[in-house]
Structures are given as C-alpha cells and as structure tokens.
Amino acid sequence: MKAFLIFVKDHLESTNQAARALASCKNSGFEVKLTEGVVPLTLNEKWEYVKGSRASNFYVQDTKKYNTKKSCFANHVKIWNKCIELNEPVAFLEHDVGCIRDYIEEDFEDVLILNIESSMKQEVFNDISDKGKWDLGIHEYKYDPLKYRHDVPEWKGSYMMPGTGSYAVTPKGAQKLLNALETHGWEQSDFFINTANVTIQYIVPEYFTFKSKNLNMSHGF
Numbered sequence: 327m328k329a330f331l332i333f334v335k336d337h338l339e340s341t342n343q344a345a346r347a348l349a350s351c352k353n354s355g356f357e358v359k360l361t362e363g364v365v366p367l368t369l370n371e372k373w374e375y376v377k378g379s380r381a382s383n384f385y386v387q388d389t390k391k392y393n394t395k396k397s398c399f400a401n402h403v404k405i406w407n408k409c410i411e412l413n414e415p416v417a418f419l420e421h422d423v424g425c426i427r428d429y430i431e432e433d434f435e436d437v438l439i440l441n442i443e444s445s446m447k448q449e450v451f452n453d454i455s456d457k458g459k460w461d462l463g464i465h466e467y468k469y470d471p472l473k474y475r476h477d478v479p480e481w482k483g484s485y486m487m488p489g490t491g492s493y494a495v496t497p498k499g500a501q502k503l504l505n506a507l508e509t510h511g512w513e514q515s516d517f518f519i520n521t522a523n524v525t526i527q528y529i530v531p532e533y534f535t536f537k538s539k540n541l542n543m544s545h546g547f
Contacts, residue, residue, distance in 0.1 A: 327429055327494065329417035330361040330405050344421040346537060355429030356417060356533075364400040366393040371400050374511040378477030381513045399515045402490065403507065406500035417494045424537030434464055436499025436524035437487075442467075444535040445488035460530045467526040474520050480510065484522035490515050492534035499524050 329351070333344035344360060351358045373396075375381040384392035402418060409416045415434075423441065432438065439445070446457040454471045472488060474481045487493070495503070506523040519526070 327356055327415060327417055327431075328412065329356045329358045329419050330408065331358050331419040331421065332361050332363045332401050333421040334365060335362045340421050343537075347419065347421055347423055347425075350424040350426075350537065354425045354427075356425060358419070361401075361405075364397045364404070366390075366397050369393060369397045369400060371396070371403075373507065376478050376511040376513045379511075379513040380476055380517050381511075383476075384514075395514050396512065399512050399518065402515050402519075403504070406495060406503050409495055409500040410497050410504075413497055415494050415496045417492065418490065419534070420491045422536055423492050423534040425533060426535050427531060427533055429533065432464060432494070432529065434494070434496065434527050434529075436496055436502060437519060437526045438464065438494040439467060439487065439526065439528040440492040440494060441532045441534040441536070442488065442528035442530065443532050445491060448489060448536070451488070460528060462530050464527050464529045467521070467528045474517060474522070476517070478510070478513075481520055481522045484520040485526065487516040487519045487526065490519065491536060493519075 331344055331347055331351075334340040340363075348358055348360060375385055381392065381395060384395055405416060405418045417440065442458075442460050445451075446454075451457075451471075456471055458469050468485055469488065472486045474484045474486050502524045503519065506518070512518065
C-alpha cells in the first residue's frame, strides 16, 4: 500500500521523527513517500469552517491555532485527492508513528484506523478510563467517549477518529470526505473524519504505534 508520511520541512524534530518513521517502514509492504506538510505560511485554501464546529471556536478565540488546525486539515485533503488520483487505497501517516508489522492487503470500506490500541494510550485520552475493547481483525469503529458533541446537527452523536496518526482510506472514502468538505466546510481533521461522513473501521493487530513524542504541532509551533 502506498503511504504518505507528513512532516514539517525545516523543523528539526519533525524531520528527525519522520526519518525514524520512514526507516521503520522499510520492507514492510508500505511504500512510503515523505510528504512536506502544509503550514500557515504555505496555506492558501479558502474553505469556510463549519458553523458551530470546533474550528469555528478556534476562529473566534485563537487565530494562530485556527490557521494551524486548518493547515493540518489541508494535509488530509491533499492525500484524499491523491488517493482518488491513484484510484487505490492509501495510508496517511504522521511523523511520530512507527510501523510494527508487515502489511497484508486488507479489504475495508472507507477509512481504516491503523493504530487503534496505541491511539488510546495518547496523553490526550488520559482522563478517559474506558479505553475500548478492540477485537482481532477488521471491525466497525464505535467508541462512545469520542462522539461528536459540537453544534453541527448533521454530525451530532457520530463517532470521531481517535486522532489521525495513521489511517488508510479508499478512493470511495476519500470522495465522501471531499464531498462533505464541499457541503459543510472544514473542521479539525479528527472531528471531520466521523461516522456521519464515512464508514470507519479499525484493525487489530495494529500496523502502527507511536514511536516518538507528540510535538503537539497542531496547536502551533
């Protein structure tokens, strides 16, 4: 499977993490391409935010974080478009992940979470005691602690991604996400990739885990 590993050019820690992530994928069956991430200085997208969304809160409260979150979202859009162009499933990888097993061709609908168990160990989820029960194989993703709770009626109660460290997307799924962007506008990426917009599944054993510290670059840098 082709995979796109996002990193921030000229940011030493991001570049070093990406190099380690790339090395972990050697001979894994993932064909990984280092991909320069969008940052506020290179962001030129004119999407509107979804009214009542987390993104709309950032717009009002924190301009720097708003532009950073929008840049992060733009990275996903770039890969969704690439997925459609290639007409095959692809993987989206963040710079702090590492591959822990070889890829076997998987059959999934729209979006497949590739690091479900390690996602739940992230510091951001420390206050959530329920870490979920994740069965072997590919299964539908449902996780009550991560339901969409902002004021977007169409998405209310849908299940959100547990971060976007590593996931795969099919051309059909990518098109659904792009259609949702055109219809609704943009939202923080792990809130936008929700079960109102696409079918989300997970796989165990997972393919990726977090190998480096979280640089929290989605909050600005």
